[in-house]
Amino acid sequence: MSGLVEGEAVAPPAAPLQAPNDQAIPAAPAKADPKDAKPVEDGASKKLSGAELKKQKQLEKQAKRAQAKAAAPAATQQSGPPKEQKQKEQKQSQKKDEARPLPIRRRPSQSNAVPQQHAKRDSKRDQKNLGLFFGHLYSQPRQHSMVGASKDVHPAILALGLQYSSYVICGSTARMVAMLLAFKAVIESYQTPVGTSLARHLTNHHLSPQIDYLRGCRPLSISMGNAIRWLKDLIIKIDPSTPEAEAKRDLVEEIDMFIRERVTAAQKLIRDQAATKILPGDVILTYASSSIVEQTFLQAHKAGVPFTVVVVDSKPLFEGKTLARKLANQGITVRYYLITGASHAVKDASKVFLGAHAMMSNGRLYSRVGTALVSMLARSHSLPVLVLCESVKFTEKVALDSIVGNEVAPADEILSEAERASLLPLEPHLPTTHPSKNKSDNDKSTAEDAKSGPLDVLKWVEGSENLHHLQVLYDVTPAEYINMVITEYGSLPPSSVPVVHRLSTNT
Amino acid sequence: MAQGPVQLAPGLISFLKSLKTTPADPSVEHLISLLKRRQIRNSRPCAIATTALMLRVVGEFKGRDAAKLVERIRQVGRRLTAAQPREVVVGNIVRRVLGLVREVLDDNTGGDSHTGSDAGHHTPVHHDSMTRPTLSSSISTFSPLRHAAAEPMDASMASDMSDSSELNRRPPLLTSHTSYAPATSAPLVNSLFGLFSQPDDSNASTPTGAASPDGKSAHSLNLERLADLSRSTNIDLKSEVMDGIRELQDELEQSDEQIAGVALEHIHSNEIILTHTASTTVQKFLLSAAKKRKFTVVHAETYPHDNTATHGILLTGRKRETRLDEDDDPWKPLTAAGIPVYVIPDSHVFAIMSRVNKVILATHTVLANGGLVAAAGAHMIAKAAKEHQTPVVVLSGVYKLSPVYPFDIDELIEYGDAGRVVPYEDGEFVDKVDVEHPLYDYVPADLVDLYITNLGGHAPSYLYRIVADHYRTEDITL
Numbered sequence: 001m002s003g004l005v006e007g008e009a010v011a012p013p014a015a016p017l018q019a020p021n022d023q024a025i026p027a028a029p030a031k032a033d034p035k036d037a038k039p040v041e042d043g044a045s046k047k048l049s050g051a052e053l054k055k056q057k058q059l060e061k062q063a064k065r066a067q068a069k070a071a072a073p074a075a076t077q078q079s080g081p082p083k084e085q086k087q088k089e090q091k092q093s094q095k096k097d098e099a100r101p102l103p104i105r106r107r108p109s110q111s112n113a114v115p116q117q118h119a120k121r122d123s124k125r126d127q128k129n130l131g132l133f134f135g136h137l138y139s140q141p142r143q144h145s146m147v148g149a150s151k152d153v154h155p156a157i158l159a160l161g162l163q164y165s166s167y168v169i170c171g172s173t174a175r176m177v178a179m180l181l182a183f184k185a186v187i188e189s190y191q192t193p194v195g196t197s198l199a200r201h202l203t204n205h206h207l208s209p210q211i212d213y214l215r216g217c218r219p220l221s222i223s224m225g226n227a228i229r230w231l232k233d234l235i236i237k238i239d240p241s242t243p244e245a246e247a248k249r250d251l252v253e254e255i256d257m258f259i260r261e262r263v264t265a266a267q268k269l270i271r272d273q274a275a276t277k278i279l280p281g282d283v284i285l286t287y288a289s290s291s292i293v294e295q296t297f298l299q300a301h302k303a304g305v306p307f308t309v310v311v312v313d314s315k316p317l318f319e320g321k322t323l324a325r326k327l328a329n330q331g332i333t334v335r336y337y338l339i340t341g342a343s344h345a346v347k348d349a350s351k352v353f354l355g356a357h358a359m360m361s362n363g364r365l366y367s368r369v370g371t372a373l374v375s376m377l378a379r380s381h382s383l384p385v386l387v388l389c390e391s392v393k394f395t396e397k398v399a400l401d402s403i404v405g406n407e408v409a410p411a412d413e414i415l416s417e418a419e420r421a422s423l424l425p426l427e428p429h430l431p432t433t434h435p436s437k438n439k440s441d442n443d444k445s446t447a448e449d450a451k452s453g454p455l456d457v458l459k460w461v462e463g464s465e466n467l468h469h470l471q472v473l474y475d476v477t478p479a480e481y482i483n484m485v486i487t488e489y490g491s492l493p494p495s496s497v498p499v500v501h502r503l504s505t506n507t
Numbered sequence: 508m509a510q511g512p513v514q515l516a517p518g519l520i521s522f523l524k525s526l527k528t529t530p531a532d533p534s535v536e537h538l539i540s541l542l543k544r545r546q547i548r549n550s551r552p553c554a555i556a557t558t559a560l561m562l563r564v565v566g567e568f569k570g571r572d573a574a575k576l577v578e579r580i581r582q583v584g585r586r587l588t589a590a591q592p593r594e595v596v597v598g599n600i601v602r603r604v605l606g607l608v609r610e611v612l613d614d615n616t617g618g619d620s621h622t623g624s625d626a627g628h629h630t631p632v633h634h635d636s637m638t639r640p641t642l643s644s645s646i647s648t649f650s651p652l653r654h655a656a657a658e659p660m661d662a663s664m665a666s667d668m669s670d671s672s673e674l675n676r677r678p679p680l681l682t683s684h685t686s687y688a689p690a691t692s693a694p695l696v697n698s699l700f701g702l703f704s705q706p707d708d709s710n711a712s713t714p715t716g717a718a719s720p721d722g723k724s725a726h727s728l729n730l731e732r733l734a735d736l737s738r739s740t741n742i743d744l745k746s747e748v749m750d751g752i753r754e755l756q757d758e759l760e761q762s763d764e765q766i767a768g769v770a771l772e773h774i775h776s777n778e779i780i781l782t783h784t785a786s787t788t789v790q791k792f793l794l795s796a797a798k799k800r801k802f803t804v805v806h807a808e809t810y811p812h813d814n815t816a817t818h819g820i821l822l823t824g825r826k827r828e829t830r831l832d833e834d835d836d837p838w839k840p841l842t843a844a845g846i847p848v849y850v851i852p853d854s855h856v857f858a859i860m861s862r863v864n865k866v867i868l869a870t871h872t873v874l875a876n877g878g879l880v881a882a883a884g885a886h887m888i889a890k891a892a893k894e895h896q897t898p899v900v901v902l903s904g905v906y907k908l909s910p911v912y913p914f915d916i917d918e919l920i921e922y923g924d925a926g927r928v929v930p931y932e933d934g935e936f937v938d939k940v941d942v943e944h945p946l947y948d949y950v951p952a953d954l955v956d957l958y959i960t961n962l963g964g965h966a967p968s969y970l971y972r973i974v975a976d977h978y979r980t981e982d983i984t985l
Contacts, residue, residue, distance in 0.1 A: 133849065133859060133862060311940075314852060314853065314854035315810055315852035315853070315854060316852065316854075321929065321936065324936070324940045325935070325936055325939075325940070328936070328939035328940045329939070333941075334939070334940045334941065335940065335941040335942075335943060336928070336929065336940045336941065336942045336943065337928075337943050337944075337945075338810065338811060338853075338928055338944070339852075339853050339854045339884070339887075340809060340810065340811070340812070340853050340882075340883040340884035340887075340945075341883055341943060341944065341945045342887055343883075343886035343887055343890075343948050344883075344920070344943070344945045344948075345943075369852075369854045369855055369858055370853075370854030370855075370857075372857035372858065372891075373854065373856060373857045373887050373891060376857065376887070376890060376891060376894055377886075377887055377890060380890060401858075401861045402857070402858035402859075402861075403858065403859075403861065403862065406858070414808065414850060414852060415818065418930075419814060419815060419818070422815045423815060423818055423819060423822070426819050426822060426823050460822055461818075461822065464821075464822060464840070464842050464843075465842065466841075466842035466843075466845065466846060466847045466848055467821055467822070467842045467848050467850070468847065468848065468849045468850065469849075469850045470849045470850065470851050470855070471851070471852060471855070472855065472858065474858075475854075475855070475857055475858035476858070
């Protein structure tokens with residue numbers, strides 16, 4: 001997949017580059033080969049063979065050296081490697097190229113990167129992270145800007161996509177609802193072109209680019225997939241004879257209804273039921289943040305049940321902090337741990353409430369990474385583990401481990417701004433072979449070096465060839481750690497998930 | 508250039524430097540304040556500092572009175588451990604030094620004419636039951652009653668309880684000259700092993716049951732005997748003990764290398780190994796394996812308390828705190844040895860575990876029951892490994908092995924700065940929410956598959972035996 005993209009991207013940029021890069025052109029495809037082979041191999045066998053490893057390492061080293069040189073403006077005139085590097089960048093496909101001037105990520109850890117560096121980092125990351133574990137997940141570069149989006153994409157969707165990619169809208173229910181609301185806007189402003197019918201054109205030609213754009217911003221959540229399937233189904237079933245205005249009104253109404261039934265009402269049912277599980281004096285442990293868990297806590301608190309909440313949180317997004325803040329503002333006693341302290345947090349807890357990203361058909365819970373750890377610890381302390389999940393998030397997919405299907409998070413965000421700053425004093429100790437070290441030796445006077453900021457730390461990480469940072473967003477909790485799933489259909493054991501899924505999709 | 512301010516910062520290095528010029532008593536004070544202020548922390552620096560201090564204390568000790576020396580070491584040890592009870596290693600080192608003194612005495616009073624140099628070789632590491640005089644052993648020591656009293660109770664508690672009654676009941680005669688030790692609260696030696704290997708721990712004439720463990724009276728009695736013995740036999744106690752302490756220092760220095768030496772026996776090629784925290788022991792172990800084999804390391808970063816050191820060690824091969832310490836012994840980071848390292852946040856442990864072949868953990872302290880206290884996150888890693896049937900290997904120098912029994916686990920867990928979890932700038936949050944930041948985890952013995960110490964590999968169930976080899980029962984309560 002990625003191979004294809006690379007393959008076709010290599011050819012066009014080669015043309016503008018003139019004569020001296022004769023050797024660079026053959027070099028590039030040769031380079032691409034092992035890399036193409038790699039994801040496949042990762043999927044199949046556990047490890048690369050020694051020879052291949054060596055080969056790949058050599059290539060990486062080459063690339064890195066090239067990169068180091070390319071980074072120095074003075075060196076750009078050199079033939080060979082820098083050119084190669086340029087190609088690499090362009091290989092990232094047109095979109096990426098255009099993404100360069102507008103890095104709109106607004107994660108707290110993200111500093112205001114110089115755009116050029118940003119793009120370089122992206123290209124670099126893609127090569128490096130075709131790694132041992134989640135190599136198969138890196139096939140699609142993430143889109144972080146609205147530049148390059150197809151012109152068909154509706155402004156509401158454009159805005160939404162950015163909110164997705166910057167994690168402003170986060171959580172599978174929230175993302176689904178936001179998507180449906182944006183689709184409402186899309187449908188309202190939709191005009192069926194002459195010669196086609198709404199049922200045919202809207203799904204395939206108008207909604208698809210919107211969905212593709214959203215997928216490019218962040219992989220679709222299970223609930224979004226479910227909702228999209230539902231919506232397409234609905235549109236296809238529209239009688240072609242219906243006048244367009246009426247059809248559009250019907251669709252919008254149906255969407256509202258869907259949100260009301262499957263989300264709002266479902267959440268109310270779930271929280272009513274779950275709140276009864278909170279008894280006076282309980283210490284409820286929860287991981288990260290889930291809107292439905294939050295509602296349950298607030299409901300129980302309103303009912304006057306005295307209980308304590310332990311929020312366990314972890315790195316990629318620190319969602320639990322928001323939950324803890326909200327609950328504390330409502331007057332609930334909250335304790336806050338990070339995942340490293342989870343084994344201590346579990347000790348005092350009496351119940352565990354978890355939100356879900358999705359419930360798999362084999363009863364496993366697909367949720368924020370770390371959930372599996374918390375439920376494992378809870379189980380070893382014999383605590384009941386309750387999952388609160390609307391049936392919209394049920395899926396017929398199955399999963400055994402967290403590796404096959406997952407979503408990568410930007411790896412450079414492992415190091416927050418503060419952490420990078422605290423690593424800065426290590427600079428003199430970087431190994432002398434280190435590319436970034438060489439670079440700074442070479443051109444001390446360049447502007448890039450003058451401000452040795454926290455960004456440099458990221459460069460070290462990229463520079464050291466065997467060091468990879470790895471971050472994903474979800475993990476899969478085995479069904480045996482889960483005691484109960486509370487849905488709007490009632491409370492069930494995880495083994496009943498496929499049944500409920502069938503129920504909810506058939507009706 | 509950057510080294511100027513660093514050298515001035517109080518810590519292990521500044522302490523060792525000042526130790527050369529400062530007499531013992533102020534040095535003790537100095538170390539106590541450093542420990543209290545957490546300017547020396549973690550097992551290894553604590554161990555090094557304590558050994559150096561002990562060397563100084565013994566070196567400045569005037570007179571030939573063994574009892575006074577023991578009392579002096581004890582007193583220093585008590586103060587040090589009181590200053591930072593959770594750095595169990597400090598107590599361990601003090602106990603080992605005490606053991607050294609007793610050993611020297613043993614050897615010299617054992618009837619044979621041991622020369623000083625000869626006795627000096629009996630470091631705790633090597634001493635085995637054979638070198639001890641095998642004299643009267645008594646079955647009475649192992650009576651169930653005594654056993655019960657000795658084992659499950661915290662030693663200090665036991666002595667409090669038994670103090671008064673014991674005084675009267677203790678038989679006035681301690682006939683055997685090796686029986687100066689009234690078999691104090693001994694958590695582990697009271698087994699069948701003890702029958703043969705540690706006869707000198709038992710009190711020959713102690714009647715059953717009546718002898719509850721330890722007590723001040725017993726102590727003073729012992730000390731008198733010790734004094735007698737040392738006065739009668741003319742030995743160079745001090746220099747022998749100092750030799751022993753130096754060997755202890757050597758052991759501290761070499762333990763990492765010794766552990767790393769067996770690395771190839773435990774890591775096969777193409778393995779995926781998961782570890783966490785920045786531990787020099789683990790890094791050296793992996794590095795030594797990396798010389799011969801290719802494998803992959805997955806490194807959990809141990810956020811928030813050790814992540815800087817973790818990233819530092821992976822980038823540069825050293826943690827910040829040991830910067831000067833390691834300067835004479837530079838070693839490359841693992842990545843430079845051609846080992847791919849994947850840094851993951853701690854929450855990913857379960858997700859990754861299905862691909863991991865082996866978990867290698869560093870430790871803060873190993874306890875007598877085979878459990879360990881390690882950096883926070885260790886418990887969930889070990890547990891996740893257990894769930895995936897992945898073997899868990901713990902690397903630990905013998906100096907981290909402690910005779911402490913984890914009856915109250917919470918007592919051993921240190922809590923750190925909550926500001927590392929949620930910065931204090933977020934005042935509203937910090938105000939309303941209890942932010943907790945445990946630094947250590949207790950990992951029960953059943954989650955560990957193998958311990959590798961500088962003596963070799965051991966099953967967790969065997970650790971009590973190594974503890975018994977290294978600490979004298981009478982020293983367990985400082």
